[in-house]
Amino acid sequence: xxxxxxxxxxxxxxxxxxxxxxxxxxxxxxxxxxxxxxxxxxxxxxxxxxxxxxxxxxxxxxxxxxxxxxxxxxxxxxxxxxxxxxxxxxxxxxxxxxxxxxxxxxxxxxxxxxxxxxxxxxxxxxxxxxxxxxxxxxxxxxxxxxxxxxxxxxxxxxxxxxxxxxxxxxxxxxxxxxxxxxxxxxxxxxxxxxxxxxxxxxxxxxxxxxxxxxxxxxxxxxxxxxxxxxxxxxxxxxxxxxxxxxxxxxxxxxxxxxxxxxxxxxxxxxxxxxxxxxxxxxxxxxxxxxxxxxxxxxxxxxxxxxxxx
Amino acid sequence: xxxxxxxxxxxxxxxxxxxxxxxxxxxxxxxxxxxxxxxxxxxxxxxxxxxxxxxxxxxxxxxxxxxxxxxxxxxxxxxxxxxxxxxxxxxxxxxxxxxxxxxxxxxxxxxxxxxxxxxxxxxxxxxxxxxxxxxxxxxxxxxxxxxxxxxxxxxxxxxxxxxxxxxxxxxxxxxxxxxxxxxx
Numbered sequence: 001x002x003x004x005x006x007x008x009x010x011x012x013x014x015x016x017x018x019x020x021x022x023x024x025x026x027x028x029x030x031x032x033x034x035x036x037x038x039x040x041x042x043x044x045x046x047x048x049x050x051x052x053x054x055x056x057x058x059x060x061x062x063x064x065x066x067x068x069x070x071x072x073x074x075x076x077x078x079x080x081x082x083x084x085x086x087x088x089x090x091x092x093x094x095x096x097x098x099x100x101x102x103x104x105x106x107x108x109x110x111x112x113x114x115x116x117x118x119x120x121x122x123x124x125x126x127x128x129x130x131x132x133x134x135x136x137x138x139x140x141x142x143x144x145x146x147x148x149x150x151x152x153x154x155x156x157x158x159x160x161x162x163x164x165x166x167x168x169x170x171x172x173x174x175x176x177x178x179x180x181x182x183x184x185x186x187x188x189x190x191x192x193x194x195x196x197x198x199x200x201x202x203x204x205x206x207x208x209x210x211x212x213x214x215x216x217x218x219x220x221x222x223x224x225x226x227x228x229x230x231x232x233x234x235x236x237x238x239x240x241x242x243x244x245x246x247x248x249x250x251x252x253x254x255x256x257x258x259x260x261x262x263x264x265x266x267x268x269x270x271x272x273x274x275x276x277x278x279x280x281x282x283x284x285x286x287x288x289x290x291x292x293x294x295x296x297x298x299x300x301x302x303x304x305x306x307x308x309x
Numbered sequence: 310x311x312x313x314x315x316x317x318x319x320x321x322x323x324x325x326x327x328x329x330x331x332x333x334x335x336x337x338x339x340x341x342x343x344x345x346x347x348x349x350x351x352x353x354x355x356x357x358x359x360x361x362x363x364x365x366x367x368x369x370x371x372x373x374x375x376x377x378x379x380x381x382x383x384x385x386x387x388x389x390x391x392x393x394x395x396x397x398x399x400x401x402x403x404x405x406x407x408x409x410x411x412x413x414x415x416x417x418x419x420x421x422x423x424x425x426x427x428x429x430x431x432x433x434x435x436x437x438x439x440x441x442x443x444x445x446x447x448x449x450x451x452x453x454x455x456x457x458x459x460x461x462x463x464x465x466x467x468x469x470x471x472x473x474x475x476x477x478x479x480x481x482x483x484x485x486x487x488x489x490x491x492x493x
Binding site for chain 1: 429430431432433434435436437438439440442443445446447448449450451452455456
């Protein structure tokens with residue numbers, strides 16, 4: 001019976017995680033929510049740059065020595081380095097240092113070393129599952145971790161006709177919504193958290209949106225956000241920049257990663273990359289223009305149709 | 310009557326979109342007269358929310374082209390395309406009418422969003438909103454609407470969540486609507 005939905009919300013990694021289940025009982029919904037929450041908690045314990053007890057923090061403060069890590073952390077950081085190579089350093093997990101120097105996350109009272117360490121100084125020992133960073137190098141793999149946690153949480157939810165996980169705006173869908181319909185997912189208006197600019201209908205896919213319209217603070221008189229072009233070493237706006245990038249992908253990890261990359265790469269590089277990966281996209285530029293590809297458009301719902309129930 | 314007007318609106322949009330598509334394909338073929346390779350991919354099939362593309366001048370196989378303004382009963386349509394290597398790589402809409410979604414139609418979208426519970430949206434994808442911001446976000450309104458649906462089995466429609474309600478003007482809240490209550 002897929003006419004009932006159950007909604008649950010918990011908070012992890014500093015974000016709300018909203019799960020909608022279709023066709024199961026309240027008790028089952030509680031059970032699966034608990035499983036999902038366990039996954040998020042485990043990822044937070046491992047990858048949080050805001051927790052002194054996390055494995056990442058232990059690596060980040062290991063003063064340039066070899067550090068044995070779990071296979072999860074090892075694999076995620078290897079992926080980060082691969083992406084850094086692909087983007088010629090525009091994406092770099094070493095961004096953690098810059099963020100820490102802004103007072104965003106650990107270590108506290110951090111001053112950037114000079115020269116700034118890059119992904120090139122990260123060493124991996126595949127046999128020992130060990131990693132060595134340069135001294136004063138702080139890693140932040142956030143673009144990958146959130147999507148990965150969502151995918152893993154989704155794997156814990158089995159035998160459910162349909163469900164959706166929305167963790168702070170990154171969404172995974174499996175199966176249909178009520179009565180065999182698709183999930184209607186709206187894209188947030190960068191100017192107003194209560195407003196939307198588009199709606200798509202989909203299932204068995206993931207959607208993630210990265211944006212630089214939510215700034216975290218000010219440094220030296222300039223507002224900054226968490227997506228920093230590591231080649232420039234700062235979060236800078238340029239006219240014609242992408243302020244919001246929405247990407248649809250088979251996994252939330254990929255959607256999350258590519259949405260963040262799109263912002264970092266800028267429109268000239270982002271579009272060819274997304275086309276090469278064959279991922280539908282919806283970009284909002286700072287001058288108000290919307291740039292989207294043909295596939296995304298075929299998934300869109302006319303807003304006026306959505307209004308009538 | 311309402312259905313008729315909607316169909317009429319759709320008809321106009323589809324008609325102008327088809328016209329634009331035809332013109333742009335002819336325009337692109339003209340650009341590529343001297344260059345080999347694939348023909349440019351067509352812009353997306355027209356539907357009420359797709360961009361409508363109209364070429365104006367063409368110069369070479371790369372650049373941005375802004376089309377002429379077309380008037381429709383539902384507003385003006387201007388579209389722009391980015392062409393590279395003779396292919397359309399992006400379609401943008403700097404100026405849009407009321408009907409298709411656009412970042413310019415703010416008052417309309419805010420009204421639409423506030424009716425999310427009625428509008429059958431299951432989730433909002435946006436740049437990470439924190440747990441603090443969640444309380445005033447659209448997503449929390451959706452959770453609230455969904456929870457009300459879930460508890461209607463016992464006939465109790467009082468929301469279980471203690472999340473503070475977003476500050477939505479009364480007239481847009483749709484409290485009196487039956488639509489989102491679970492129908493079995």
